Amino acid sequence: xxxxxxxxxxxxxxxxxxxxxxxxxxxxxxxxxxxxxxxxxxxxxxxxxxxxxxxxxxxxxxxxxxxxxxxxxxxxxxxxxxxxxxxxxxxxxxxxxxxxxxxxxxxxx
Numbered sequence: 047x048x049x050x051x052x053x054x055x056x057x058x059x060x061x062x063x064x065x066x067x068x069x070x071x072x073x074x075x076x077x078x079x080x081x082x083x084x085x086x087x088x089x090x091x092x093x094x095x096x097x098x099x100x101x102x103x104x105x106x107x108x109x110x111x112x113x114x115x116x117x118x119x120x121x122x123x124x125x126x127x128x129x130x131x132x133x134x135x136x137x138x139x140x141x142x143x144x145x146x147x148x149x150x151x152x153x154x155x
Contacts, residue, residue: 082116087150090120094127094144098137107131123147 055063093110096102111128115121123143130139 082121083113085115085117085120087120087147088153090115090123091144091147091151094140094147097131098140098144119150120147
């Protein structure tokens with residue numbers, strides 16, 4: 047019988063490489079802080095306003111709190127809002143932050 051010579055990786059090597067690469071890909075996708083959210087000043091103002099008014103969704107604050115914002119000015123404001131937010135919300139501090147972010151809004155929200 048004649049042996050066939052096929053180019054490419056042996057199956058066992060492909061399986062081994064996939065098993066080694068898969069955890070690395072998953073870790074880079076799930077690594078905390080690796081991603082930021084693009085939010086506009088209008089969006090941030092809307093989130094703060096909804097929280098202060100009590101009209102926001104049940105997970106809106108959690109999403110806002112846990113996702114860093116790409117714009118460093120807005121992310122700094124987000125960090126300060128997190129300090130004033132739940133569980134012991136300081137509504138006056140949040141209102142001051144809302145005024146600050148409204149000043150950044152091009153629409154003058």
